Amino acid sequence: MTAEAAPADRWLVEALRAIVGDRVTAADAVREQHGRDESYHAPRAPDLVVFATTTDEVSRVVQACAHHGAAVIPYGAGTSLEGHVAALQGGVSIDLTRMDRILAVNVEDMDVTVEAGVTRKRLNEDLRDAGLFFPVDPGADASIGGMAATRASGTNAVRYGTMRDAVLAMTVVLADGRVIRTSRRARKSAAGYDLTRLFVGSEGTLGVITEVTLRLHPIPEAVRAAVASYPDIKAAVDSVIATVQSGVPIARIELLDAAQMDAVNRYSGLDYPVEPTLFYEFHGSQMGVAEQVEVVEGIARDYGAAAFHWAARQEDRDRLWQARHNAYYAALALRPGSRGFTTDVCVPLSRLAECITETAADLEQSFLMAPMVGHVGDGNFHLVILVDPDNPGELAEAERLNERLVMRALAMDGTCTGEHGVGFGKMPFLATEHGEALSVMAALKRALDPDNIMNPGKIVLPS
C-alpha cells in the first residue's frame, strides 16, 4: 500500500492480510495487469489484488469486502474482451490462477471437477491419457472459471455446445460469502431452478466461481481437417446451412473472409487463395469421418467451392488450426500498433449471409479495415476492426460500425454477443436486445447482490 491509502483501505488491507497473509498486494504493476483484458477497452486497475488458494479464502475475502463496501472482481487469465476485469469502482481483484488443481477425473462418468484457475490447455493435457477431452475452445488459453463466467464457446460449439452445455455444476461464493454448490454431478436434473445456468455467463456479477464440474467427451478415433475457398460469402454460408441441415455432425466449420485470409497468409506464411474460405474439422470413427467428408465435399462442390485442401496428419491439422486461431493477431499485424475492436453478433443461420453482406457494404464506406472470422455453424461472426486506440476519431468510427452491426443483428432476431459476453462494452445494447426482460435481470442482480459489490457496472445495473 502507498502511504496515501485512505483509512478504509487500510482496514480492508489488514482484514485481507489476516485471511491470505502476504498474498494481497497494492503494487502498481500487479494492479494494472489485473485491470486490463485483451480488448481495446481502457484498463481500470483495482485498488488491491488478492491471490486466493481455496474456496474458503475466497469466501472470507468476499465477506471482508462486503463488510468494507469494496467491490469484488474475479480474475482468471485476463483474456476477456469486453472489459470484464476492469475495476470500474476500484475494489479488490481476486486472482484465481493459483486455484489450479484438477480435483477429480471421473472416467466412467466422463466428467472432471477443477478449480477455477485451471486453463483449458492444461486440462486437456491432463485428460489425454484418459482418452477424454474438454471441447470448448475460445482460442485463448482461458481459465475454466473465466470461460464459465462468460459463457464462452468458440470453434467447435457447433458440435459440442458452449459452456452452457459443458458445465454440470459449480461451487460459487455469493455476495455475502456463503458458498453454494449449484447442482449435483448427475447428468440431468429437474430439481428446481437451474442455478448452474444462472451463474454460467453471470461474469462475476452474482458470485465468484471457484470450482467447476465439466462434461467431457471421448477423444475421437479419427480427425480430419480441410480448407475450401468459395466464390463469395453467400455461397460459403449457404454451404454451411446445407451442411448443418444434412445432419453431418461437423466438429468445426469456420468462415474467414478474403481480407482475413490475406492477413492469415501474411502472418503464418501460407498461400491460401485470398477468397471467402471455410475451415472444416471432422470427428468420428474412421468410417464415419470418411462418410462425413464425402457428404460435405459434395455440398461444397454444389456451392461452387474450389477443391478441398486436406490436412489429415496431426501436424498439418495443428498448422491449419493454428493459422485460424492466430487470425486475431494476424489481423492486428495488418496494421502494426493497432488494437482490435472486436464485434461478436450472432444471428439465425438463415440471416447470416445477409448480415455479413450488408456489413461488408458498410465497411467499404469506412476508412477502417476490419477482417472477418466466423463460427458460422452457430451464426456467430467477428469483425476485428483495426483501430489506433489513441485516436478518438477512429474509436468513434469503430463504435459507429459496431452499433450499426448490432442493430442489424437485433433486427434479424440475433444477439449483440454470441460468446464474448457483456462486460461493460456491450451494456448499451441490452435494453434494445432484451426489452422488458432486462428488468428481470436487474431484479436477479438485486436479489443476489443487494449491495452491488460483485463486479459492479457489468452486464446490468441493479436499478
Added chain:
Amino acid sequence: MTAEAAPADRWLVEALRAIVGDRVTAADAVREQHGRDESYHAPRAPDLVVFATTTDEVSRVVQACAHHGAAVIPYGAGTSLEGHVAALQGGVSIDLTRMDRILAVNVEDMDVTVEAGVTRKRLNEDLRDAGLFFPVDPGADASIGGMAATRASGTNAVRYGTMRDAVLAMTVVLADGRVIRTSRRARKSAAGYDLTRLFVGSEGTLGVITEVTLRLHPIPEAVRAAVASYPDIKAAVDSVIATVQSGVPIARIELLDAAQMDAVNRYSGLDYPVEPTLFYEFHGSQMGVAEQVEVVEGIARDYGAAAFHWAARQEDRDRLWQARHNAYYAALALRPGSRGFTTDVCVPLSRLAECITETAADLEQSFLMAPMVGHVGDGNFHLVILVDPDNPGELAEAERLNERLVMRALAMDGTCTGEHGVGFGKMPFLATEHGEALSVMAALKRALDPDNIMNPGKIVLPS
C-alpha cells in the same frame, strides 16, 4: 359460480369475464380435472379455470389474479407426476390447451416457435414434411409449455438432451402481468443472465410460459432398434457405460428390469425373456447406423448379452417402443386398481448399478411391488411402486422406499428428480439436495414473485 362463492371471488370472476368472456368456469368437473395429474398425489381443484387463447389474455388474467391476490396455476396436458397442477391454495388454473398454434417453422434455422398448448406428437406430425423433428420424448403426449416448465426429457435425452437444451427462447408472462421474451432466436448468446434456462424447469412458479422456440433436428436417414437381455443389472449397466464411453451417438438406451419385462410381456402380448433388458435405438446414415450397431453389439456380447432382437422395419420399431412407452401402464396392470408411486432419481453413471442393486435389495424386503425402467444413458431410472392410494399403510411404505432411494442417490452425488420435476411431491428433499443453494432459489422466487401468487407451494417456499 355457485351461489356460495365468496364476494372476492365474485369480483375476480367478473374481472376474468371482462377479459375472456365465457371462457372462465367454476364447473366442478372442469375444476376437478384441472387439479389432477397422472400421479398418486391427491388432486386439489382450483376455484376457477380460464381457457386462454393469447399471451395478452394470459397477461391480463395474471394481472387480475395479482390484483385479487389469487393464485395462478398454468395447466397444459395434465400429465405431470409431482402434483404440479394441484391448486394448493385454490386460485385460477390457466388452461393453455387452446393456445395450440404452430407460429413459425424455420427450416434453414432448424427451429420452430409454438404456442404453449401444442403437444409434442402434434408438433412432430406437422414437422415431418419439412424433414425435421423435435426429439424430446417423455412418453406422455405432453404440451410443449408443460415440458418446458418441468424441464422434461425422456428416452432419447442421452443423444438429444433435455428441454434445457431444446428450448431456444420463450415468451413468459411474469407475476405482475408483464410479458418478456427470454432470449433471441440466435443459436447461442452471451448477452446477460440465461433467463431461458431460469424459466425452463420453473414449473409455473416464476411466470406462465405462453410461447416456446425449440431447436429441431433433421429426421435421420436410417433408424434401427434392438432389444437385448442381460444376465443381471450390473452387466446391463456396465454395457451402457462402455457404450457411452465408446463415443457411439446412441439415440436411446433404456433399461427394464425382470419385473418390468414380465409386465410388458403380459400387457403387450410379447414374449421377451424375463431378464434385465436394454432397449436400443440408433440414428444416423445407413452406413453410420450399421457401424454403431456393430460396435454396440460387440460391447453387448462382452457383457454377456443374449443375441440382439432386431426391429428394422418402422412397424416393428413402433411396436417395440410402444411396449417401452406402455411400461407404466403395463406395471399398473400387474395390480388392477393400483396407482403408480413413481420415483425419479438420477445418479452419475458410475454409481448406477450400485444404486439399482441396493434398491432391489430394499424391494425384496418390502411387501410392495415396483417394476423398474431407466433412461440409463443419463443415469436416470424410475420405480413404479404399485400402491392402493386409499391404503395409508401402502402409501407410507412407498414413501419409506422412495425416501431411502432418494437419500441413496443424494449420497452418490445424484438428484431426487432427473426429469419429473419437484411439484410439491419432491419438496421435502430439496434442502438435503441443495443445502445453502436452496436459499438462493427462495431469493429468486421472492425477486420475481414477491406476493407468492405463481403456483404457490411448489418447488420452494419464498422464505
